[in-house]
Amino acid sequence: MGLKLWQRIIINMIFPIAISLALIYVELRNVNKIYQRFSVIEWVDDINLLLLELRRYEKNILLLIEEKENLKLFHDTISTLRSKVKSIENEIVLRTNTGYYFNLMKNIDLYEEIFETLVAAIDKRQQLIEEIRPFGRAIENKSSNKYMALILRKYEKNYLLYKEKKAIDEVYDISKLLIDSAPEIKQDAGLYIVTFKEIVNNDTVLTNTLQLMRNYAREIEKYTIGFSVKERSYVNTIMINGERAFLYAALFIIFSTIAIAYMVSQNMIRVMREMEHAFDKISDSSFTHIVKTDAPNEVKSFIGAYNRIVSKLNFNLKEKTKKITLAEQTLLQKQSEITAKNSTLRAMSIEILDMIKNKPLNITQTPIKYLILESISSAASNTSPGVSISSNIVELPDKLPTDTLLIRLSIINVIVNALRFTPYGGKVTVTGTVEDTNAAIYISDTGPGISEDIIGKIFDPFFTTVEEAAGLGLTIAMTAIERHNGTITVVSDSRPEGGTTVKILLPVQ
Structure with missing residues (x-):
């Protein structure tokens, strides 16, 4: 029995249409994977925010010794951070390996342990300072050379308050002179010197401990950010494969x-x-x-x-x-x-x-100066040496209402872009000020500038002049800043070494 023309066409088209629909169906199922991966990314971002909170409590304890309530906040926060990391253990192991997860947890444990050592060193320093004061007063009262005794107390305070290294030798030398000139204060001066040496030794321990703690914190951040990058890369791969499909x-x-x-x-x-x-x-x-x-x-x-x-x-x-x-x-x-x-x-x-x-914004009062400095550090760590970067952001307000993650990502993208196009020996400068009701951030480089035929395209999605780049950095920055009711503009001198300046305006309120 013969077939009609339309029947033959439909039969011949069934096979290619079926294959195409199957291919599309398989890729559409990956949309759920993308949603799951974004949930994990948001979880990792929460972990990074907790780490920032830990560093804030750490600095509060270092700078404001009497704020003991920060100790409890620190331990509560690090417990929450540890719990969140454990909750995504399977995702971390799946995307990296078991060693990656255990190294992250080990650095969290070491960070907490060294923090306890740091707190103990701070408490001991306070105790020693309280102990040395009566000895100093006794030397002042008993010494016949009141002037030298006052000089001794001056160098003592210079060291205790400002950590002047030369003050250490001065304290030892003046104490010896006072003992030689007034033997009756030998006992008090001896106890004074012993206590002062303990303070100096304890400060050395404190400095070393602080450096270790910062190293552990940076290691934790390296692991969490590294995992976040892997997750984002995986999502990007899924999306690219879907587009290709x-x-x-x-x-x-x-x-x-x-x-x-x-x-x-x-x-x-x-x-x-x-x-x-x-x-x-x-x-x-x-x-x-x-x-x-x-x-x-x-x-x-x-x-x-x-x-x-x-x-x-x-x-x-x-x-x-x-x-x-x-x-x-x-x-x-x-x-x-x-x-x-x-x-x-x-x-x-x-x-x-x-x-x-269109991800919902998580607006918080962001310490913008600290965020900019951290962004500079993150951007500089991922670029080749030979380009210097400096900042002058004193005039910026202390805090801005922003989605910290989006603004941090935007500033990093702009700085990385500036570093990428700055030649060896060049310089990138980050300047901050307040203009009317906006915080203004200027990011300038000494690169070759942008030619007039492409300057209007640099914020377009997927536009790039660098082969290995995705072409989304400035698009992401513009999208995030505009969602904050801000603006981002570019001024470029296309002459050799003319440089480029990116201006970001963010509302103060």
Whole structure:
């Protein structure tokens, strides 16, 4: 039993359409994976925020010794941080390895242990300071050389308050002179010197402990940020693969349609050539030629009519030509449907991108100066040496209402971009001030500048002049800043060593 033309087209199209839909279905299932990975990324960001809180409590304890409530806050926060890290243990091991997770937990434990040592050293210093004061007063009261005694107390305070290294030798030398000049204060001076030495030794321990603690904190941050980068890279890979899958599916359907249309048209051309030969026979007044060929039912009926009634050839020819036209219209309709499906796939990709851009803002009072300094450190650590970076942000307000993660990411992206285009021996400068009701941040480099033909494109998604870059850094910065009702602009001198300045304005309120 022969098939009609539209039936043949549908049967031939089932296979490529099925493959394309299967490919699209598989990639659409990855949307759930993307959601899960973003949940993990947000969890890691919470961990990084907890780490910032720990560093704040650490500095409060160092600078404001009497704020003992910070000790409890520190221990509560590090317990929360440890719990959050444990809750994503499987994700960390899956994306890295078991050693990565255990090294992270080990650094958290060491950070807490060394913090206890630091607190003990701080308490001991306070105790020793209380112990040395009566000895100093006794020396002042008993010494006949009141001037030298006052000088001794001056150097003592210079060391205790400002850690002047030269004050140590002065204290020892003046104490010896006072003992030689007034033996009656020998006992008090001896106890004074012993206590002072203990303070100096304890300060050495305190300094070394503080350095260790900072090292552990940086290690924790390195591991958490490293894991976050791996997660984001994984999500980016999934999205790129999805985009490729949609493109491949569309191309597969298009080329399959073209191939099937070609085969059908070739078959139709073959049939029509045979009919042409039959008509040539008719022009030769030969009405006995029978056409025998494999063709769709529509064409077969035309051939049958030709074979049955030669006298009605013109009428049958018009009818069959009309059917062929309808078949071509059906083919064009199928092509239109395929084009519509391609548009739908593109819209789905845009919706996924919009979902990422429209993440709810987590506005907090951000210590903007500290955030900028940290961003400078993070950006500089990922670039090659040879480019210096400096800052002058004293005039900025202490805090700004921002989503800390987005603004930190924006500033890092701009600084990294400046460092990338600054040649060896060049300089990047970060300046902060207040302009009207906005905090203004200027990031300037001594690079070659941006040419006029591309300066209008630098904030476009995926636009880049660096082969290994994704072209999303400045787009992310612009999106995040504009969501804060701020602005980001670029001023560039395209002359050699003209440099580029990026200006960021963020509302103070």
